[in-house]
Amino acid sequence: AFHPVKARTRTTCGYCGVGCTLDVIAHDGEVTAVLPAPDGPVNRGHACVKGRFCHGFRTSPERLTRPLLRRDGVLEPVGWDEALAHVARGLRAAVDAGGPDSVAAISSARATNEENYLVQKFMRVVIGTNNVDNCSRLCHSPSAAGLTASFGLSGGTDTFDDVERADCLLVVGANPVEAHPVVGARLLRRVLRGARLVVADPRAVGLALHADVHLRPRPGTNVALFHGLAHVLLAEGLTDEAFLRERATGLPELTELLADYPPDRVADLTGVPAPDLVTAARLYGSADHPAIVYGLGVTEHLHGTDGVRSLANLAILCGAVGTDRGHGVNPLRGQNNVQGASDMGALPDVLPGYGKVTDPAVRMRAEGVWGVPVPGRPGLRIPDMFAAARAGDLRALWVIGEDVCATDPDANRVVHALDACPLVVCNELFLSETAQHADVVLPVASWLEKDGTFVNFDRRFQRVRPAVPPPGQARTDFDTLRAVAEAMGVGLVCATPADALAECGRLAPVFAGLSHDRLDREGSVPWPCTSPDRPGEAKLYTERFATPDGRAHLAAAPYLPPGERPDDDYPLVLITGRRWAHYNSGSMTRRGDNLALDPVDFLDLHPDDAGRYDLRDGEQVTVESRHGRARLIARVGDQTTPGQVFCSFHFPASGVNRLTSDVADTVTSCPEYKVTAVRVAVP
Numbered sequence: 001a002f003h004p005v006k007a008r009t010r011t012t013c014g015y016c017g018v019g020c021t022l023d024v025i026a027h028d029g030e031v032t033a034v035l036p037a038p039d040g041p042v043n044r045g046h047a048c049v050k051g052r053f054c055h056g057f058r059t060s061p062e063r064l065t066r067p068l069l070r071r072d073g074v075l076e077p078v079g080w081d082e083a084l085a086h087v088a089r090g091l092r093a094a095v096d097a098g099g100p101d102s103v104a105a106i107s108s109a110r111a112t113n114e115e116n117y118l119v120q121k122f123m124r125v126v127i128g129t130n131n132v133d134n135c136s137r138l139c140h141s142p143s144a145a146g147l148t149a150s151f152g153l154s155g156g157t158d159t160f161d162d163v164e165r166a167d168c169l170l171v172v173g174a175n176p177v178e179a180h181p182v183v184g185a186r187l188l189r190r191v192l193r194g195a196r197l198v199v200a201d202p203r204a205v206g207l208a209l210h211a212d213v214h215l216r217p218r219p220g221t222n223v224a225l226f227h228g229l230a231h232v233l234l235a236e237g238l239t240d241e242a243f244l245r246e247r248a249t250g251l252p253e254l255t256e257l258l259a260d261y262p263p264d265r266v267a268d269l270t271g272v273p274a275p276d277l278v279t280a281a282r283l284y285g286s287a288d289h290p291a292i293v294y295g296l297g298v299t300e301h302l303h304g305t306d307g308v309r310s311l312a313n314l315a316i317l318c319g320a321v322g323t324d325r326g327h328g329v330n331p332l333r334g335q336n337n338v339q340g341a342s343d344m345g346a347l348p349d350v351l352p353g354y355g356k357v358t359d360p361a362v363r364m365r366a367e368g369v370w371g372v373p374v375p376g377r378p379g380l381r382i383p384d385m386f387a388a389a390r391a392g393d394l395r396a397l398w399v400i401g402e403d404v405c406a407t408d409p410d411a412n413r414v415v416h417a418l419d420a421c422p423l424v425v426c427n428e429l430f431l432s433e434t435a436q437h438a439d440v441v442l443p444v445a446s447w448l449e450k451d452g453t454f455v456n457f458d459r460r461f462q463r464v465r466p467a468v469p470p471p472g473q474a475r476t477d478f479d480t481l482r483a484v485a486e487a488m489g490v491g492l493v494c495a496t497p498a499d500a501l502a503e504c505g506r507l508a509p510v511f512a513g514l515s516h517d518r519l520d521r522e523g524s525v526p527w528p529c530t531s532p533d534r535p536g537e538a539k540l541y542t543e544r545f546a547t548p549d550g551r552a553h554l555a556a557a558p559y560l561p562p563g564e565r566p567d568d569d570y571p572l573v574l575i576t577g578r579r580w581a582h583y584n585s586g587s588m589t590r591r592g593d594n595l596a597l598d599p600v601d602f603l604d605l606h607p608d609d610a611g612r613y614d615l616r617d618g619e620q621v622t623v624e625s626r627h628g629r630a631r632l633i634a635r636v637g638d639q640t641t642p643g644q645v646f647c648s649f650h651f652p653a654s655g656v657n658r659l660t661s662d663v664a665d666t667v668t669s670c671p672e673y674k675v676t677a678v679r680v681a682v683p
């Protein structure tokens, strides 16, 4: 009865952060086709192999359809009433025994904005703690910190339409051809129509084939590279002096720092030839309309936030942000709603709209809406939650849509943390690595089965609509949060996702103009959007920056080496990343047709290293780091340089994140996924 025999539902892709608009065709309650919407504001009739064909996971026999409860060490099916009562009792017991801060929640991009809003409201209102975080901790938390410090807001500065008008693209630490294919195609089209292209990435990623210059810095040396580019911009007079005088601060300090980063020294630090560095700086600095696009190759480092800020320096120096000339600094978000998860305040230090929990005025506004006191002490970040669990200080953890045992670094220690926590609740589609260590597993709806909104990488709110019903007894994350709150005797008030977004707008002025009705009428609206009768701000900072003094802030952080370094025992550097047919831990994309397109994980390595370690193409290899061991298939080629190897994290059975370390960004705790010292051998 959920749907007639045939239905077409417009929704937003649940995979990467591009946010393609899709039309889902369903027959008799089953998805039969997914079509890219011709009028989608970002994709305009296009979609990639993930959004278009990865819907078979829905009907996988492995899909969870009933709640599971651990009894005598075994997860057994139970009814919802029993599962919810167990969760409510367990959370209440944890609070009674250890206080509100002994409970934590991890949310994710799989949850809609409205679900993320409800997760953080549940933790703050029902539990009374700020112990809530989301998967952006593992990817773009340095973007939020760095862009906020440089410009005032956490999101990218321009729309993708702006970026596509650039005549010089600086693409850094990103592989959009595989990870964000629709954007990758649009960037490539722009280059084929005449834009100049500088790619900075250790690997020969797809766009690098079309680059005017491809810079291949050693992993972990981004800050030195960006300082080298900035040095050339200053030395060659390619800066915008009027912009720097009127709209920026920090030039004297940066100028003094950059004296230490002449091209020859940067070449020594990074491995990038000095002439290539100079060419790249000239291309960017002399363009009429330059744009910067970057990915996790910038953020997932010990000094990821310094990397974002040093990259932003280039745009500030050239007056290429907040002006007609330039198209800013734009992070490519890897996941469908990782921007929105943070926007909604599923973070330990900020409420929805990024007001700090330490600010009494911000708390007072939230208390006015919620009617209860809001805790003023920042909560635990994800790595700190695991540390607290291992120390016996965390008594309950609710994980919503994040397979932390597969995707978080140093996975062996994550498993220890979950096993040490007395109550682990997991909202999941499948019996993931994390669900296998949970005490209660709640079966939930996927992006094809629920109602709400996502925010894509250019801050665009878009509607998510249920095209088909969830299987069996699965419910939305939204429903599970409401039900547990009610079982604990506290109503969350928001009866529907539309109510939740409306309430969020009352609490956070930057979302005050958004509503489901408006999105249904207009299709998409970017934030900030402060009133229902005003458009959202697509391009930011055209009048003033959102920093307290209204200026862009140049950063003068020195280059510091990465945390992990190769040595005689572990002579290779492992970089992890994404591949074209799969998404994150692969839980959805491996359970559908895409598995046939890309069936196994590989360790990419250079022929010189294959010869040095006597490895052959197609051979199974053991990869070892200081933290763990993984098994992969060797793929010999020249996509990596000698001394570097690459693999994805789409196949948890390989154990890739048992290799990665707990070294993390000094500002945000984002893991250093892009630099792990390893060795390889034939088993």
Ligand code: SF4
Residues within 6 Å of the ligand: 013, 014, 015, 016, 017, 018, 019, 020, 043, 046, 047, 048, 049, 050, 051, 052, 180, 181, 182, 183
């Ligand atoms: Fe578009 Fe990304 Fe979905 Fe592909 S995965 S269809 S590029 S949103």
